[in-house]
Amino acid sequence: MDRMNSQDNDSKLDGLDKLFAEYREAMPDDAVPQKDAGASFMPGLWQKIDARRNEKVFALDTLFAEYREAVPDPDPSPSFMPNLWKKIEARRNESVSVFRRWAQVCMLATAALTLAMVAITHIQSEPLYSASYVDILDAAHSVDSVQLMASGDYQ
Amino acid sequence: MLVEFELIDRARSGDDGAFSQVVQAYRKRILGTIARLIGRPEDVEDVGQEVFLRLYYSLEQLRTAEVFEPWLYRLTVNAAYDYLRRQKRRQESRMSDLSEQQVMMADAAAGGKLNAEEQRRGKVREQVEALLEHVSEEDRILLTLKEVEGLSLKELEKIYRVNENALKVRLFRARQRVLKAYEASEEKESGAGQNTV
Numbered sequence: 001m002d003r004m005n006s007q008d009n010d011s012k013l014d015g016l017d018k019l020f021a022e023y024r025e026a027m028p029d030d031a032v033p034q035k036d037a038g039a040s041f042m043p044g045l046w047q048k049i050d051a052r053r054n055e056k057v058f059a060l061d062t063l064f065a066e067y068r069e070a071v072p073d074p075d076p077s078p079s080f081m082p083n084l085w086k087k088i089e090a091r092r093n094e095s096v097s098v099f100r101r102w103a104q105v106c107m108l109a110t111a112a113l114t115l116a117m118v119a120i121t122h123i124q125s126e127p128l129y130s131a132s133y134v135d136i137l138d139a140a141h142s143v144d145s146v147q148l149m150a151s152g153d154y155q
Numbered sequence: 156m157l158v159e160f161e162l163i164d165r166a167r168s169g170d171d172g173a174f175s176q177v178v179q180a181y182r183k184r185i186l187g188t189i190a191r192l193i194g195r196p197e198d199v200e201d202v203g204q205e206v207f208l209r210l211y212y213s214l215e216q217l218r219t220a221e222v223f224e225p226w227l228y229r230l231t232v233n234a235a236y237d238y239l240r241r242q243k244r245r246q247e248s249r250m251s252d253l254s255e256q257q258v259m260m261a262d263a264a265a266g267g268k269l270n271a272e273e274q275r276r277g278k279v280r281e282q283v284e285a286l287l288e289h290v291s292e293e294d295r296i297l298l299t300l301k302e303v304e305g306l307s308l309k310e311l312e313k314i315y316r317v318n319e320n321a322l323k324v325r326l327f328r329a330r331q332r333v334l335k336a337y338e339a340s341e342e343k344e345s346g347a348g349q350n351t352v
Contacts, residue, residue, distance in 0.1 A: 067279055067280065070277075074196065080203070081179070084178065
């Protein structure tokens with residue numbers, strides 16, 4: 001029984017091989033006239049590529065339109081306006097406090113500068129020299145003149 | 156324009172009541188734009204308040220009421236960009252990286268509570284957000300404003316104060332990058348589908 005089955009299968013396979021061989025013969029490489037194939041093959045291919053690409057472009061456009069529908073304009077919550085005004089006030093207070101801080105810094109700097117100026121003026125008001133110019137000149141030259149006179153060069 | 160120029164002029168001159176009216180007119184639209192720009196519903200109000208806070212303190216710099224909308228969008232773009240940059244810097248753990256909504260969706264999906272439509276929307280959101288991760292924060296915002304919000308190049312030119320050609324080049328590059336990521340994800344998905352068959 002098994003033997004009979006395997007013989008049957010073999011004959012079927014042989015038949016299939018024969019059919020493929022006949023198909024190959026019926027469809028040789030030059031079955032399509034070369035002239036036509038050369039002229040229309042590439043444009044036809046590009047047309048198909050373009051068509052496929054256009055399909056994708058169209059599908060992407062459709063997807064974007066669907067996204068627009070899938071995310072509708074939401075209704076604002078009742079706390080939207082109160083929260084907005086709270087934020088506006090907070091920002092305003094923040095800028096006021098920044099301004100206030102700046103004003104404080106400026107005032108402190110001014111006070112420090114004033115104190116420094118007063119101190120400098122006070123120091124400068126004390127005389128650097130207690131003697132007059134003539135006294136100093138006199139003191140500086142008195143010794144020299146005594147020495148000169150003593151050596152006898154002065155006559 | 157959602158409000159009269161006169162109302163904006165009053166707000167500019169320090170009328171808090173007029174400012175409140177301007178906020179009330181624009182907040183829903185701005186919150187929607189922010190939601191799509193940042194992709195995290197729980198932070199939308201915070202970023203929205205930041206936009207209007209910046210508006211309050213910069214309104215007096217506005218030259219004319221006619222340029223109010225591009226000005227407001229500019230503030231929105233800047234606030235969203237700052238938020239996305241902060242988020243990127245944070246990059247905490249995997250689970251805390253998911254938004255509250257994503258966690259809720261995951262829980263609900265696991266419990267079988269979500270209906271088909273909600274699941275589809277959730278999938279779209281995830282897919283787009285994953286694609287937008289392939290471009291920088293700047294390009295993500297630009298692309299979203301153009302492709303999702305539907306702003307024209309002229310409007311974008313006013314918001315960004317950049318010439319149209321520069322915007323076109325930038326948009327083209329960003330779009331190409333996203334398209335490439337999209338193709339890759341599609342291929343991956345179809346490959347996974349074939350493997351499971």
